[in-house]
Amino acid sequence: MQQHDEHDELTGAPTLRSLPRKNPFVVPEGFFDRFPHAVQQQAIEAQRTAGRGWHLFGRVPPTRLVLGGVAALAVAIASWTFWPASPDEPGIAEVPWTSEELLHGGYDVELLYTELHPDLVEMDVVALPDDDATVLAYLEGQNLPLDLLIEQL
Amino acid sequence: MGDLSESELLALFRVEESRNRAFNLLVRQYQQRLYGFIRRMVTDHDEAKDVLQNVFLKAWTGLDGFRADSQLYTWLYRIAHNESLNHLRRMKRGLFVSEASVVERLITTLDSSEHFSGDAIQRKLQRAVMRLPDKQRAVFTMKYFDGMKYETMSEVTGTSVGALKSSYHIAVKKIEEWVTNDQTRST
Numbered sequence: 136m137q138q139h140d141e142h143d144e145l146t147g148a149p150t151l152r153s154l155p156r157k158n159p160f161v162v163p164e165g166f167f168d169r170f171p172h173a174v175q176q177q178a179i180e181a182q183r184t185a186g187r188g189w190h191l192f193g194r195v196p197p198t199r200l201v202l203g204g205v206a207a208l209a210v211a212i213a214s215w216t217f218w219p220a221s222p223d224e225p226g227i228a229e230v231p232w233t234s235e236e237l238l239h240g241g242y243d244v245e246l247l248y249t250e251l252h253p254d255l256v257e258m259d260v261v262a263l264p265d266d267d268a269t270v271l272a273y274l275e276g277q278n279l280p281l282d283l284l285i286e287q288l
Numbered sequence: 289m290g291d292l293s294e295s296e297l298l299a300l301f302r303v304e305e306s307r308n309r310a311f312n313l314l315v316r317q318y319q320q321r322l323y324g325f326i327r328r329m330v331t332d333h334d335e336a337k338d339v340l341q342n343v344f345l346k347a348w349t350g351l352d353g354f355r356a357d358s359q360l361y362t363w364l365y366r367i368a369h370n371e372s373l374n375h376l377r378r379m380k381r382g383l384f385v386s387e388a389s390v391v392e393r394l395i396t397t398l399d400s401s402e403h404f405s406g407d408a409i410q411r412k413l414q415r416a417v418m419r420l421p422d423k424q425r426a427v428f429t430m431k432y433f434d435g436m437k438y439e440t441m442s443e444v445t446g447t448s449v450g451a452l453k454s455s456y457h458i459a460v461k462k463i464e465e466w467v468t469n470d471q472t473r474s475t
Contacts, residue, residue: 144457148464154413156433159406160327166337167323171315174341175308178348 291317294360301351311351315344318361321434322368328417328429329372331397339375343368358443366444369426376422394418409467416466420459427452428459 145152292300292313300310322343327336346367354363380390395418398404398411406414417425423445430436430444431452438449445452 145460148460150467151413151432151460151464154409157406157410158324158433159404159410159414160324160333161403161405162323162327163333163403167316167319170319170337170340171312174315174344175312177341178311178345179308181345182348 331394339371416463424459427455431456
């Protein structure tokens with residue numbers, strides 16, 4: 136029946152119908168004798184490589200483990216981001232700062248400088264001349280750190 | 289030793305001690321038929337060997353999950369079909385070339401291949417088959433060369449029987465025309 140159907144389908148194709156259906160491709164000699172062994176070695180090697188590093192988890196597939204890890208990480212990030220702060224420990228966002236407080240907060244400026252730039256307090260206050268060339272020559276002579284110079288200027 | 293039945297092979301494969309032997313027997317039993325299909329799809333022996341190797345490596349990892357709702361041979365053939373198409377897709381992507389350039393490359397490989405023993409008409413036929421789009425070439429190869437039933441082809445390709453019949457019919461018309469014209473030109 137199969138053969139009959141096929142002939143019907145080739146009715147309009149006399150050339151195709153007349154051609155012998157032999158396989159014209161030549162396979163290198165001994166290929167099919169060697170191939171099963173070669174592919175089996177590869178399969179065993181692939182299995183060994185895949186199993187390496189996962190033996191502690193027994194037969195748990197790595198995909199499941201990876202998904203579990205990703206889910207745990209997502210929960211941790213969500214908790215850290217959205218967890219409400221305790222009323223006893225107000226978060227940074229809950230401390231209101233006005234511009235007035237920022238400018239005149241009654242903080243000891245000298246103390247702040249000491250805390251922020253401990254080396255700055257050791258420096259002498261020098262009145263800088265207006266002339267740029269003189270200023271540069273002076274600054275070069277002082278061998279000051281560049282970021283500090285920029286900040287001061 | 290004769291070929292084992294599919295169920296015997298699967299039973300052997302599921303026992304740890306006989307797993308390797310079962311796999312070896314499975315490869316021996318199906319390699320030639322699968323190679324034949326793959327070789328017709330990719331032409332070059334070395335490429336066919338690589339694709340066939342991937343087929344059996346996938347079978348090795350997938351056999352544990354294989355449920356006998358389809359035949360083992362059909363399942364293997366489906367992997368071979370998908371791997372061949374993937375290989376050709378990768379080839380196009382890797383070479384950054386058009387479909388036509390890949391066909392040219394396949395035909396050149398065929399012409400220069402020392403592993404092609406067919407006569408002039410066989411070569412013409414094979415060149416015509418190479419000119420078919422990949423999926424249609426797969427359909428034509430399964431039906432014309434491997435004599436597969438449409439129902440099995442449908443399982444392999446995931447395409448309806450009607451669509452496969454139509455695809456084969458068109459492929460036959462094209463090839464007949466190309467082979468005939470080629471013959472006319474060369475005589």
